[in-house]
Amino acid sequence: MGDQKETDPMQKYVCEICGYVYDPAQGDPDSDIPAGTKFEDLPDDWTCPVCGADKDSFVPED
Numbered sequence: 769m770g771d772q773k774e775t776d777p778m779q780k781y782v783c784e785i786c787g788y789v790y791d792p793a794q795g796d797p798d799s800d801i802p803a804g805t806k807f808e809d810l811p812d813d814w815t816c817p818v819c820g821a822d823k824d825s826f827v828p829e830d
Contacts, residue, residue, distance in 0.1 A: 781807045781826040786819040789829060 781790045790796065790810075795803040798817050801810060807826065815822055 774810045780829040782829045784825050788818040790815050796815045
């Protein structure tokens with residue numbers, strides 16, 4: 769009943785500034801983020817590896 773949208777643990781997120789896509793299946797090896805790390809579990813000080821934007825600049829990819 770109702771709108772039960774579950775969070776996909778492998779949901780990709782896109783940087784609204786530069787278009788970089790964070791893929792949890794790949795992680796971010798340059799920042800020592802291992803594959804399988806959900807976007808929500810990234811450190812608060814993680815930034816976009818391309819443009820340096822913070823996590824607030826990312827939105828879920830459709």
